[in-house]
Amino acid sequence: MRVVELFCGAGGMSLGLREAGCDVVAAYDAWPVAVENYNRNLGVDHSKVADLGDLLGIVPDLLKLAPDMIAGGPPCQDYSSAGGREEAENARLTLAFALIVASVRPRWFLMENVTGAAKSATWAQARAVLKRAGYGLTESKIDASRYGVPQSRRRFFVIGRQGERDGFLASAIAAAASAQPMTIRDLFGATTPVAVYFPSTSEARRSIWSPDEPAPTIRERSIRPLPESYKPHPDDAALVENGFVYSRPVRAGRGVRSVDEPFPTVTRTTWERPTSRYLSSPHPADPVAASETAVLTVPQISRIQGFPMWWEWRASAKRDVLQMIANAVPAPVACAIGSAILDREAGKTVPAIEGRFFHWLVRRGRSRQSAWNTKSLAGRARHLLGGRTFEVPALELAALESLDEFRAMKKNAQSDLRQALRLLSEYQSEGRQRRRKIQRTPPIEIHPLAEAA
Ligand SMILES: C[S@@+](CC[C@H](N)C(=O)[O-])C[C@H]1O[C@@H](n2cnc3c(N)ncnc32)[C@H](O)[C@@H]1O
Numbered sequence: 001m002r003v004v005e006l007f008c009g010a011g012g013m014s015l016g017l018r019e020a021g022c023d024v025v026a027a028y029d030a031w032p033v034a035v036e037n038y039n040r041n042l043g044v045d046h047s048k049v050a051d052l053g054d055l056l057g058i059v060p061d062l063l064k065l066a067p068d069m070i071a072g073g074p075p076c077q078d079y080s081s082a083g084g085r086e087e088a089e090n091a092r093l094t095l096a097f098a099l100i101v102a103s104v105r106p107r108w109f110l111m112e113n114v115t116g117a118a119k120s121a122t123w124a125q126a127r128a129v130l131k132r133a134g135y136g137l138t139e140s141k142i143d144a145s146r147y148g149v150p151q152s153r154r155r156f157f158v159i160g161r162q163g164e165r166d167g168f169l170a171s172a173i174a175a176a177a178s179a180q181p182m183t184i185r186d187l188f189g190a191t192t193p194v195a196v197y198f199p200s201t202s203e204a205r206r207s208i209w210s211p212d213e214p215a216p217t218i219r220e221r222s223i224r225p226l227p228e229s230y231k232p233h234p235d236d237a238a239l240v241e242n243g244f245v246y247s248r249p250v251r252a253g254r255g256v257r258s259v260d261e262p263f264p265t266v267t268r269t270t271w272e273r274p275t276s277r278y279l280s281s282p283h284p285a286d287p288v289a290a291s292e293t294a295v296l297t298v299p300q301i302s303r304i305q306g307f308p309m310w311w312e313w314r315a316s317a318k319r320d321v322l323q324m325i326a327n328a329v330p331a332p333v334a335c336a337i338g339s340a341i342l343d344r345e346a347g348k349t350v351p352a353i354e355g356r357f358f359h360w361l362v363r364r365g366r367s368r369q370s371a372w373n374t375k376s377l378a379g380r381a382r383h384l385l386g387g388r389t390f391e392v393p394a395l396e397l398a399a400l401e402s403l404d405e406f407r408a409m410k411k412n413a414q415s416d417l418r419q420a421l422r423l424l425s426e427y428q429s430e431g432r433q434r435r436r437k438i439q440r441t442p443p444i445e446i447h448p449l450a451e452a453a
Helices: 012-020 032-042 055-065 089-104 115-119 121-132 170-175 184-191 234-242 276-280 298-304 318-327 331-345 357-363 368-384 393-401 411-438
Strands: 002-006 023-029 047-049 069-072 108-114 135-143 154-162 244-246 256-258
Touching: 002 012, 002 055, 012 023, 012 032, 012 069, 012 331, 023 032, 023 055, 032 047, 032 318, 055 089, 069 089, 089 108, 089 121, 108 115, 108 331, 115 121, 115 135, 115 154, 121 135, 135 170, 154 331, 170 331, 184 234, 184 298, 234 244, 234 298, 298 318, 357 368, 357 411, 368 411, 393 411
Parallel strands: 002 023, 002 069, 023 047, 069 108
Antiparallel strands: 108 154, 135 154, 244 256
């Protein structure tokens, strides 16, 4: 899968997509410092400085590259709670992202933003552009601590694929989540002697895992005793031994976290020590005094954000480093989503049949047995279709009928499969109509970007 990343920052998302197996061939950002960190750490020269609000400047280049997927996290300050929620020029870059995707028309796109974007007027416009361009959308709010980083960071991810039905990847994204959130101890405690060593096949992935977290995919060389020479980093050992860290609270939140919880969302002020105001009036739920907590180093903040130990930050100001870290999509999150996309592209996963389909069939007079059979036939049809769903039911049936495996079936087996798919489409379009009544999509109304400048 050839990927172009827009608003690539220092490369968190690209790193994760590459780890999933994507071939990231180009990346763009307006900030030269981020572009420089991207190229040096990822060992490439394909990241370029560009203003992505200038569609005429970028779309022709992307048309030439003809990527299979466009990924990107347009700036989010205008949506985030820290930014006062006034939608202005930055939010409009979300619209620029949608217009670029609609012009270049890759098979897939992946967009990341803060959760506040999901209900914004700008996303409603961008969404309408993407729907009109023929994309089925999966809109998911994801907690990063369930996808391989010890950080309760909730973000809005939209995955689009040409011709699909909305929600087509939701079950795969949900299935990739871990049952338990990852904790600070899971990451840094894994560097204490009680750890499991799974030698990694890639430089970008760690080899030391906590015994309390789900193991990585087991490979032939996996599970060896920790090498004798292995020494935990003194900063990590000190952090775990202390047991508590401070994070400057957003609004009136708690400042002190135990290492047995995830860290809160990393921001560019995460490194700051408690103010005298906080020390004299701490949060009542703080388990220990903020003055007693460990201080996170910048490399530790970088790792909480999913960057590997070898990642080297370079900038003349510390605040630039923290800004690049805070901006990033944690690589393990991007890797999990990228893997879900690649698996679906390869037909290795199939969207779950929506839970209420069975009840809907029973309400329409089917016996439980017959409803069960229909549901499992619909699942079989989706397997035959390689996990594809189709926005247009007639195209779904046509795709099924074009398959050799389907053609080789007996006539009655074919008609059972067709009937199951038809019923599933009917059920889904009823659901869509219900949802449309609830949330009327505003009409597309696009003002020139220059107007906002
Ligand atoms: C949320 S960050 C993206 C971080 C990136 N996805 C990662 O994982 O590291 C948004 C990026 O948009 C960039 N940006 C802001 N305005 C831009 C513009 N007009 N054109 C291109 N990039 C822009 C910022 O420099 C910032 O790096």
